Amino acid sequence: MQAHAAKTSPFGETRFVEIVFPDLANHYGTLFGGNALSLMGKAAFVAATRRARRNVVMATSDKIEFHEPIRVGELIELIARVDRVGRSSMTVAVEMVRENLMSGQRQSVIRGTFEMVAVDADGRPAAIEPICHHTSEKTVS
Numbered sequence: 640m641q642a643h644a645a646k647t648s649p650f651g652e653t654r655f656v657e658i659v660f661p662d663l664a665n666h667y668g669t670l671f672g673g674n675a676l677s678l679m680g681k682a683a684f685v686a687a688t689r690r691a692r693r694n695v696v697m698a699t700s701d702k703i704e705f706h707e708p709i710r711v712g713e714l715i716e717l718i719a720r721v722d723r724v725g726r727s728s729m730t731v732a733v734e735m736v737r738e739n740l741m742s743g744q745r746q747s748v749i750r751g752t753f754e755m756v757a758v759d760a761d762g763r764p765a766a767i768e769p770i771c772h773h774t775s776e777k778t779v780s
């Protein structure tokens with residue numbers, strides 16, 4: 640069977656879901672903060688790479704706010720959005736929403752921003768191509 644070409648992935652917003660099984664939790668039975676940061680960094684990485692279509696590295700993570708614990712068995716959805724594009728850097732806002740799979744109740748519980756930098760094959764900062772069509776992102780040169 641032949642694979643069919645899919646539409647190019649959108650760079651506006653990257654979303655993915657994860658279920659909090661015990662291997663992601665601490666001894667309180669809630670998502671371990673270090674694992675939350677890892678998932679958020681991954682979401683920022685994918686959103687920035689989709690925007691730049693280049694290798695990217697993380698330069699900084701800014702204040703991360705943990706508003707509520709997330710329990711084992713809950714679903715988490717990560718939503719990453721490129722808010723600003725500079726010459727080689729991007730500001731990516733990442734939000735984590737928890738969802739109770741039984742009730743469907745959702746709540747935004749963790750937020751943070753990451754500065755991601757596009758790099759060349761030598762790991763040096765590399766220019767990001769401007770985009771042609773309208774998005775909500777700010778372009779700063």
Ligand SMILES: CC(C)(COP(=O)(O)OP(=O)(O)OC[C@H]1O[C@@H](n2cnc3c(N)ncnc32)[C@H](O)[C@@H]1OP(=O)(O)O)[C@@H](O)C(=O)NCCC(=O)NCCS
Binds near residue numbers: 696758764
């Ligand atoms: C990120 C990195 C490539 C920047 O290299 P550099 O030589 O300091 O880059 P420059 O000073 O020329 O800055 C390049 C861009 O990054 C931005 N930048 C660099 N350091 C930054 C910081 N600490 N915070 C925010 N932005 C930063 C600059 O503002 C600039 O943005 P612009 O091109 O949009 O104007 C380099 O520090 C690096 O490789 N760090 C390690 C990254 C890493 O290993 N991350 C973990 C694994 S992914």
